[in-house]
Amino acid sequence: MPTNESRDAARSPRRRLRLALHPYGVGGPGQHGLWKDPRIAKNASIDINWYIAQAKAAEQALFDVFFIVDSQFINATYPPHYLNRLEPLTLLSAVATHTAHIGLVATMSSTYNSPFNLARRVASLDHISNGRAGWNVVTSFDTGASRNFGFDEHPDYATRYGRALEFVQVVRGLWDSYEDDAFPADVGRDIFLDPTRLHGLDHVGAHFKVAGPLNLSRSPQGQPVIFQAGVSDEGRALASRVAEGIFAPGGALDDTRAYYADVKGRARRLGRNADQIVVFMQAQPVIAATDADARRISREIFDADNDFGRKLAAFGRSFGAHDFSQYELDAPFPDVLELADRSGRTNAEAIVRRAREHNLTLRETVLAFTDYRPSPFTGDPTTVADAIELWFTERAFDGLMLGFRTDDDLARFTGDVVPLLQQRGLYRTEYDASTLRGNLGLLVPENRWSVAREHGLVSRTG
Numbered sequence: 524m525p526t527n528e529s530r531d532a533a534r535s536p537r538r539r540l541r542l543a544l545h546p547y548g549v550g551g552p553g554q555h556g557l558w559k560d561p562r563i564a565k566n567a568s569i570d571i572n573w574y575i576a577q578a579k580a581a582e583q584a585l586f587d588v589f590f591i592v593d594s595q596f597i598n599a600t601y602p603p604h605y606l607n608r609l610e611p612l613t614l615l616s617a618v619a620t621h622t623a624h625i626g627l628v629a630t631m632s633s634t635y636n637s638p639f640n641l642a643r644r645v646a647s648l649d650h651i652s653n654g655r656a657g658w659n660v661v662t663s664f665d666t667g668a669s670r671n672f673g674f675d676e677h678p679d680y681a682t683r684y685g686r687a688l689e690f691v692q693v694v695r696g697l698w699d700s701y702e703d704d705a706f707p708a709d710v711g712r713d714i715f716l717d718p719t720r721l722h723g724l725d726h727v728g729a730h731f732k733v734a735g736p737l738n739l740s741r742s743p744q745g746q747p748v749i750f751q752a753g754v755s756d757e758g759r760a761l762a763s764r765v766a767e768g769i770f771a772p773g774g775a776l777d778d779t780r781a782y783y784a785d786v787k788g789r790a791r792r793l794g795r796n797a798d799q800i801v802v803f804m805q806a807q808p809v810i811a812a813t814d815a816d817a818r819r820i821s822r823e824i825f826d827a828d829n830d831f832g833r834k835l836a837a838f839g840r841s842f843g844a845h846d847f848s849q850y851e852l853d854a855p856f857p858d859v860l861e862l863a864d865r866s867g868r869t870n871a872e873a874i875v876r877r878a879r880e881h882n883l884t885l886r887e888t889v890l891a892f893t894d895y896r897p898s899p900f901t902g903d904p905t906t907v908a909d910a911i912e913l914w915f916t917e918r919a920f921d922g923l924m925l926g927f928r929t930d931d932d933l934a935r936f937t938g939d940v941v942p943l944l945q946q947r948g949l950y951r952t953e954y955d956a957s958t959l960r961g962n963l964g965l966l967v968p969e970n971r972w973s974v975a976r977e978h979g980l981v982s983r984t985g
């Protein structure tokens with residue numbers, strides 16, 4: 524249990540637990556059989572009304588973020604939700620018109636987009652939602668996406684993450700095209716735009732040439748919030764440079780604490796205020812009336828989806844959707860690490876390391892990496908609230924990025940666990956603001972041109 528001292532520190536007004544919901548419709552990774560649950564509509568992943576209802580339920584429980592993940596490549600073995608789902612910004616634009624406080628964060632690849640288009644689309648969501656938009660920068664895991672965008676090969680890590688950094692810098696530059704007072708819209712003086720408050724970018728870099736300006740003004744939160752997901756060294760370097768939010772994978776308490784300390788430490792060493800980076804850890808709580816019931820249900824969920832052929836197919840994703848069914852299952856793990864060089868290298872390296880260290884066969888390796896690992900947030904509502912409090916206080920995360928199998932599971936969390944977190948002073952009892960930044964405690968970034976003007980560095984003509 525947390526000490527009183529650490530509890531007090533965690534409960535100070537400066538640090539509040541954050542919550543995000545990421546809906547997985549008919550079933551994400553490891554949930555291949557979820558679509559068969561009678562409580563889940565077979566079209567949930569493409570039904571905008573289902574997403575709106577999810578977002579409203581999360582907003583009712585004062586969640587910070589509604590987060591839509593995405594990818595641009597599938598084959599028939601992919602999880603049901605991946606096979607048939609809506610494009611994130613289109614989806615969130617519709618959700619925006621049915622919600623008022625919850626943040627709306629979309630995953631968009633920096634490898635398979637262009638900065639001008641992306642800057643415009645995310646800024647549009649920011650206006651549509653009155654300052655609630657966020658962009659989760661990913662460099663794309665699936666090598667096959669390259670063939671959907673006219674390239675023979677998926678770029679390697681260095682290229683992907685180099686492009687990602689420059690991409691974010693360009694997008695942020697475009698988001699500063701207009702200063703806040705650019706549009707006097709003064710009929711009396713016949714001035715719609717003050718042209719001294721409009722700025723081009725004229726960016727020329729290793730990956731992009733973008734002239735600007737962007738044809739869209741700043742929203743109430745100044746700029747959309749930048750999130751990042753990806754745990755390689757390159758991913759952490761990017762996060763520490765530019766991320767204001769991070770989506771981190773779950774894991775053991777020690778590992779998640781180490782990850783948290785690492786990314787915040789990197790940011791501090793770059794001169795950033797690490798409190799201005801909110802780390803969300805992925806989790807799928809299992810909550811029931813008693814701890815024993817929750818443990819039983821958790822095991823049943825695993826057993827119902829425990830199909831070796833399906834696991835073998837999913838295993839290939841880190842290795843560029845490689846087909847492992849071509850190998851002898853009881854022979855040593857095949858020599859395929861180089862297939863992951865441009866794919867899920869971090870995960871693939873962990874797999875190959877373990878297989879080599881323990882002389883595992885392919886079958887044993889797949890089983891070792893897909894064995895039963897119950898969520899640390901499994902139990903009755905008090906047990907789950909205790910675990911959340913402990914991990915939060917131990918600085919394994921600032922917030923949780925939560926996935927639930929069914930509406931009932933979400934309702935159980937919001938109805939039974941959230942009130943406990945509120946009673947303990949860990950979680951808000953009302954929204955702090957109407958913007959995503961405001962709710963996450965993130966500062967509004969100053970417009971670079973306005974700052975330069977204040978320092979006398981911009982001429983009257985901009």
Ligand SMILES: Cc1cc2nc3c(=O)[nH]c(=O)nc-3n(C[C@H](O)[C@H](O)[C@H](O)COP(=O)(O)O)c2cc1C
Pocket residue numbers: 591592593594630632660661662663664665752753754755756757758770771772805866867868869870
């Ligand atoms: C919590 C979490 C969520 C992620 N969500 C997405 C996603 O929606 N789409 C995507 O293409 N990649 C996603 N990624 C993967 C990253 O983009 C990254 O490509 C992948 O983790 C491999 O890079 P890495 O070795 O830096 O982790 C996610 C990663 C994490 C840890």
